[in-house]
Amino acid sequence: MSPMSRTRKFLRSCACCGQPVTPANPARRNFLKGGVAALGLGPGLAAAPTASAQVPAKTRIDVHHHFIPPIHLEAMMRPGRRTGGAPPPWSPQLSLEEMDKSGIATAILSQAQPGVWYGDNVEEARKLGRELNEYAAKMIQDHPGRFGLFAVISPPDVEGTLKEIEYAFDTLKADGVGFLTSYHGKYLGDPSFAPIYEELNRRKAVIYVHPNTPDCCRGLVPGIPPSSIEFATDSTRTIAHIVFSGTAAKYPDIRWIFSHSGGTLPFLTARFVRLWDERKPAHLPQGPLPEFAKFNYELAQGNTPGQIAALLKMVSISRVLYGTDYPFRPGAEVNDGIAAYGFSAADIRAIERENAAALLPRIRAT
Numbered sequence: 260m261s262p263m264s265r266t267r268k269f270l271r272s273c274a275c276c277g278q279p280v281t282p283a284n285p286a287r288r289n290f291l292k293g294g295v296a297a298l299g300l301g302p303g304l305a306a307a308p309t310a311s312a313q314v315p316a317k318t319r320i321d322v323h324h325h326f327i328p329p330i331h332l333e334a335m336m337r338p339g340r341r342t343g344g345a346p347p348p349w350s351p352q353l354s355l356e357e358m359d360k361s362g363i364a365t366a367i368l369s370q371a372q373p374g375v376w377y378g379d380n381v382e383e384a385r386k387l388g389r390e391l392n393e394y395a396a397k398m399i400q401d402h403p404g405r406f407g408l409f410a411v412i413s414p415p416d417v418e419g420t421l422k423e424i425e426y427a428f429d430t431l432k433a434d435g436v437g438f439l440t441s442y443h444g445k446y447l448g449d450p451s452f453a454p455i456y457e458e459l460n461r462r463k464a465v466i467y468v469h470p471n472t473p474d475c476c477r478g479l480v481p482g483i484p485p486s487s488i489e490f491a492t493d494s495t496r497t498i499a500h501i502v503f504s505g506t507a508a509k510y511p512d513i514r515w516i517f518s519h520s521g522g523t524l525p526f527l528t529a530r531f532v533r534l535w536d537e538r539k540p541a542h543l544p545q546g547p548l549p550e551f552a553k554f555n556y557e558l559a560q561g562n563t564p565g566q567i568a569a570l571l572k573m574v575s576i577s578r579v580l581y582g583t584d585y586p587f588r589p590g591a592e593v594n595d596g597i598a599a600y601g602f603s604a605a606d607i608r609a610i611e612r613e614n615a616a617a618l619l620p621r622i623r624a625t
Contacts, residue, residue: 317364320615320622321590322467323518323559323582324354324366328394331371334387340377342472342485347586351398354585355405361583361590364612365622367407368395369437372471376413378443384413388423396431404625409437409467414452415445424458434619435465435516440497444474447497448504460510465618467516470494494522499531502550505542514618515554516580520561524551525569548573555618557582558610562596580618581611 327349335341358366375387388411395408410427412420427433436459438447445451447468459466470490478485494517501507501515517524528548535546543550552574559582561570570579581597583590597607616623 317359317362319361319363319581319590319611320619321358321363321366321583321585322516322580322615323469323557324363324368324585325349325371325587326351326354326368326391326395326398327371327586328391330387330390330394331375334375334383335371335373341373346371349586351402355402357583357585357590358405361594363583363590365405365407365625366583366585367409367434367467367615367619367622368398369409369467369469370411370439372439372469374413374437374439374471375411376415376439376442378415381413381416381419384416385419385423387411388413388419389426392423392427392431392433396433407434407619407622409433409435409465412436412438412455413442414438414447414455415442417451417454420455421458424455424462424464428462428464432621434621435467435514438466438468439471440468440493441471441474446500448500448502448506450504452506456506456510456513460512463512463514465514465516467518468494468497469518470522491519491522494518495524495527498522498524498551498554499547502531502543502547503534503540505540507550507553508542516618517554517556518559518561518582518584520558520566520570521551521554521556521573525566525573528573552578554578555580555614558593558596559584560588560592562593562600564600567596567600576606576609577614579610580615 325346327346332346336345354366357363370391375384375391377384391411392408395406395410399406399408408427408431410423410431410433412423412427414420424436427436440447470493472485472489472493479489498517498521507513507515528551531547531551535543554574555578556570556574557580558567561567581593583593597610602610
């Protein structure tokens with residue numbers, strides 16, 4: 260297979276399940292052309308050099324960067340665990356090469372879906388989560404300043420999660436914890452997670468949330484994989500649950516980061532305002548919009564002009580972060596999206612580095 264064929268195959272792969280997809284519109288294809296040019300895998304695809312085509316200084320902080328060691332790949336690919344095909348190839352060296360190419364100083368490592376919790380595997384989940392966190396800690400040690408960690412946990416296993424939080428923060432010096440949007444029908448406002456939130460609120464911790472394939476909605480539409488619709492929708496479900504359940508108000512010192520520009524949330528705010536108006540919950544005296552505006556949102560696969568414009572109607576620039584979704588997407592994609600939107604230089608600095616640095620003290624110090 261030629262380098263160009265491999266590039267086209269990669270760009271047409273589904274974001275998180277590896278199934279082939281086709282870019283949805285000409286504008287998106289233009290972004291992807293810029294990404295190919297930036298990757299240096301094929302001349303002539305872009306009419307002119309884009310911002311990402313020139314190798315930038317390494318200043319960006321990537322808060323959506325997966326690591327997939329062999330132990331996790333083997334576990335997630337057992338029958339019935341992961342929808343779609345295998346994830347793209349990954350190694351620490353491949354991450355570093357992509358980071359250098361895309362101007363990324365530091366990438367915060369997080370689990371790839373479906374994580375380590377498969378519903379009835381408490382001991383395996385505890386062991387695998389520990390192994391993944393220690394693997395990431397070794398990467399941080401081996402490559403000073405280049406990596407951080409959103410620790411791998413299994414919230415349905417409350418006891419095991421509390422122990423892993425203690426180990427991850429106090430021994431491994433993790434930068435936060437990584438949640439999935441749902442765990443076999445339990446969304447993140449579920450009251451069973453309260454002891455976990457109490458501890459994370461006490462620590463003023465960062466929670467990074469990545470979408471998962473919800474049990475309700477696998478294979479609903481022939482030919483359309485869950486990652487195309489359900490990932491963004493599951494993010495919206497869990498954000499709404501956190502807000503309307505009172506979880507966000509009860510644990511105000513937790514700092515939340517949500518993936519993909521908040522999924523479909525910016526487009527559904529009017530419906531959530533109507534829901535609030537019908538119910539008037541006491542913990543939301545001003546409605547849901549002020550709570551949505553307190554959260555942080557990263558731009559991986561949420562960086563077309565319409566997505567960015569909708570997000571910025573909901574939150575300020577200070578709540579917008581840089582993310583790539585590597586190895587499922589190259590950094591060139593979000594770099595081109597940011598460059599094409601027309602942000603000021605100050606806003607770009609905030610999105611690509613300063614906002615994340617404010618959330619992550621250890622990273623800020625590097």
